[in-house]
Structure formats: structure tokens, C-alpha cells
Amino acid sequence: MTMTSTSKGDTAASAPLSSATEAALPSSSQALNSPGAAHIRSFVHRRGHITQGQRDALERLLDLWSIPYEPHKLDLAAAFGRQAPTILEIGFGMGETTEKIAMSRPDDNFLGVEVFNAGVGSMLKRIEASQLQNVRIIQHDAVEVVRDMIAPDTLDGVHVYFPDPWPKKRHHKRRLIQPPFVALLASRVKPGGYVHCATDWEQYAQQMLEVLGNDPLLRNAADGYAPRPEFRPQTKFEARGLRLGHGVWDLMFKRVG
Numbered sequence: 130m131t132m133t134s135t136s137k138g139d140t141a142a143s144a145p146l147s148s149a150t151e152a153a154l155p156s157s158s159q160a161l162n163s164p165g166a167a168h169i170r171s172f173v174h175r176r177g178h179i180t181q182g183q184r185d186a187l188e189r190l191l192d193l194w195s196i197p198y199e200p201h202k203l204d205l206a207a208a209f210g211r212q213a214p215t216i217l218e219i220g221f222g223m224g225e226t227t228e229k230i231a232m233s234r235p236d237d238n239f240l241g242v243e244v245f246n247a248g249v250g251s252m253l254k255r256i257e258a259s260q261l262q263n264v265r266i267i268q269h270d271a272v273e274v275v276r277d278m279i280a281p282d283t284l285d286g287v288h289v290y291f292p293d294p295w296p297k298k299r300h301h302k303r304r305l306i307q308p309p310f311v312a313l314l315a316s317r318v319k320p321g322g323y324v325h326c327a328t329d330w331e332q333y334a335q336q337m338l339e340v341l342g343n344d345p346l347l348r349n350a351a352d353g354y355a356p357r358p359e360f361r362p363q364t365k366f367e368a369r370g371l372r373l374g375h376g377v378w379d380l381m382f383k384r385v386g
């Protein structure tokens with residue numbers, strides 16, 4: 130799956146950001162300077178296109194809804210202004226799914242982590258358009274966010290939807306769902322909480338099943354792959370893939386006590 134879609138009504142343009150917004154946004158060079166940033170990244174830095182609407186949203190709304198990366202634990206209740214079950218979403222892309230889930234689950238908090246400006250701009254637009262109060266954004270490498278900002282046993286759930294499959298063998302090392310990161314992620318989930326992944330890449334689905342299945346803190350809530358839960362809407366990419374005869378695999382694991 131590639132990130133080529135733009136939000137409705139936006140014209141794609143390579144619009145430069147103002148210097149103030151550029152300064153507020155994390156760059157991958159900053160990410161490289163964060164503590165212990167020696168791991169292989171699951172994304173590559175590319176400037177990509179950003180629409181005028183996404184740029185405007187970054188300028189106006191970033192400060193309101195985003196939390197800067199910092200190498201210490203985040204107080205989730207303070208970040209959301211309430212105590213509520215908190216779901217971490219890794220790589221929300223353009224935020225289409227996040228918006229729908231956050232609207233349908235107003236009693237849960239959603240912490241979305243994404244690295245690319247266009248995606249963050251798009252998510253900010255959705256927060257404003259749908260008047261979402263239960264979404265916060267961290268624009269940074271999710272591996273470092275989970276490691277540094279999320280305290281153990283605090284998350285009620287984790288969503289990882291259609292992570293980059295890195296299909297070439299020499300790039301498999303960039304895949305997010307690998308044993309060390311899954312062990313870290315599982316440690317951040319409360320006992321009874323869940324890790325939900327979905328992919329349209331069969332070989333990555335098999336890797337996910339094996340890696341999640343081998344983690345001692347996780348138990349498969351299904352017999353093998355899980356049916357798509359009602360709360361996860363079908364994305365446009367997914368619907369197109371299904372029409373073309375591609376499969377989609379959901380995985381639902383629970384954190385054990």
C-alpha cells in the first residue's frame with residue numbers, strides 16, 4: 130500500500146511550510162539524535178507532497194492537538210484532559226481510519242503516532258472537521274515514542290494497520306513487527322489489553338502471526354487470523370485490494386497478566 134491519497138477537496142501541491150511550522154516539526158535528523166536512536170527505522174525520510182489544506186492545518190492546529198516527542202514518560206490523563214482507556218495507533222497515514230474509530234468510540238482516548246507531515250496535516254483537518262476531542266498526535270518514530278514516552282502497563286490497546294510491508298528481502302529488517310519491538314509494545318499494554326494488526330501482505334501476515342504468537346506476554350484471541358472486528362472500518366486501499374482479489378489479514382492478541 131502506498132500513501133498517495135489526499136483528503137477530499139484538497140489539491141495536491143508541494144506547498145512550502147512557513148519557517149515557524151518547519152521549526153515546530155520534528156525532522157528525521159532530530160529523530161536520529163534522540164537517545165539510543167541506533168535501531169533500523171521502519172520509514173525513510175522523503176519530503177513528499179503536502180496539500181494547501183494540510184499545510185494550513187499544520188500551521189493552525191499542530192500546537193492544539195500534538196504532543197512533542199520527549200524522552201520521558203507521558204502523563205496520559207493530563208495529555209487528554211481526562212482519565213479514559215487509551216489506544217495507541219502506530220502509523221495512522223492520512224487518518225481516515227483513526228477518525229472513524231475515534232468518532233465511534235468517544236469514551237476512549239486515541240494517541241496517534243505518525244512521521245509524515247502530510248499525514249499529520251490530514252489528521253489535524255479531520256480532528257477539526259469532526260470536532261474530535263479524543264485524539265492526540267505525536268509526530269515521531271513510534272519505536273522511540275513507545276520506548277521513551279509510554280509507561281509499562283498503561284495502554285488498553287494498540288492498532289497497527291497496514292504497516293509498510295517492505296516486500297524486498299533486503300528490506301525485511303525495516304518491518305515494524307519484529308520480536309524486540311513487539312516485546313517492548315506488549316510491555317506497555319495493560320494485562321487484558323489488546324494488540325490489533327492488519328495487513329494486506331500475506332507474507333508479512335505470516336511474520337506477524339509468528340512474532341506475536343511467540344511473545345510470552347501475548348495470547349492469540351483468535352484461532353490463527355482474526356475476523357475484522359466491527360470497530361475497524363474497511364479503508365479505500367483495502368476495498369480496492371479486495372476487489373483485485375488481494376487478501377487482508379487481521380490479528381488480535383491479548384496481553385496476559
Ligand SMILES: C[S@@+](CC[C@H](N)C(=O)[O-])C[C@H]1O[C@@H](n2cnc3c(N)ncnc32)[C@H](O)[C@@H]1O
Pocket residue numbers: 130131132170171172219220221222223226242243244245248269270271272289290291292293305364366
Ligand atoms: C502503509 S501506511 C498505512 C497507513 C494507515 N495505517 C492505513 O491503513 O491507511 C504506513 C504508515 O506508517 C507510518 N510509519 C512507518 N513507520 C513508522 C514509525 N516508526 N513511526 C510512526 N509512523 C510510522 C508511515 O509514515 C505511513 O504513513
